[in-house]
Amino acid sequence: xxxxxxxxxxxxxxxxxxxxGLIAVILxxxxxxxxxxxxxxxxxxxxxxMLYIIIFPSIGSFLFWNFSIKNIxxxxxGIFLNLIPVFIAxxxxxxxKSITSSQLIGGLFVFLGVLIVSNVIKYKTI
Numbered sequence: 857x858x859x860x861x862x863x864x865x866x867x868x869x870x871x872x873x874x875x876x877g878l879i880a881v882i883l884x885x886x887x888x889x890x891x892x893x894x895x896x897x898x899x900x901x902x903x904x905x906m907l908y909i910i911i912f913p914s915i916g917s918f919l920f921w922n923f924s925i926k927n928i929x930x931x932x933x934g935i936f937l938n939l940i941p942v943f944i945a946x947x948x949x950x951x952x953k954s955i956t957s958s959q960l961i962g963g964l965f966v967f968l969g970v971l972i973v974s975n976v977i978k979y980k981t982i
Contacts, residue, residue: 869922873915935973942966 864872895902924933942963949955971977 865926869919869926872922873918876918877914932974935970938966938970 921933945955945959945963968977
């Protein structure tokens with residue numbers, strides 16, 4: 857995905873995101889017909905949850921990713937993908953879940969690694 861979207865210099869990130877979504881819908885539609893189960897009740901909570909998933913993690917993440925790789929190298933942008941589990945743990949903590957000491961230590965190592973690789977922290981080898 858990254859390699860192809862990097863070569864699409866004449867296409868705006870929103871257009872590339874729309875095409876990606878369209879391709880995903882076309883490819884997944886037969887699977888939905890075979891194993892999908894419609895919701896029993898459609899209410900405001902379901903609709904708002906679906907809209908949140910569609911707007912932020914789906915469209916938002918693709919737009920930010922496409923924008924970033926148009927401005928920096930994909931290898932540099934890819935470094936920050938390591939932060940996804942850290943942010944998931946932080947969001948879970950805000951939602952009332954507990955964070956274990958191993959998650960905290962692991963998250964600190966991930967942040968440290970991202971800072972070192974992105975040259976925010978200078979690290980000298982022996």
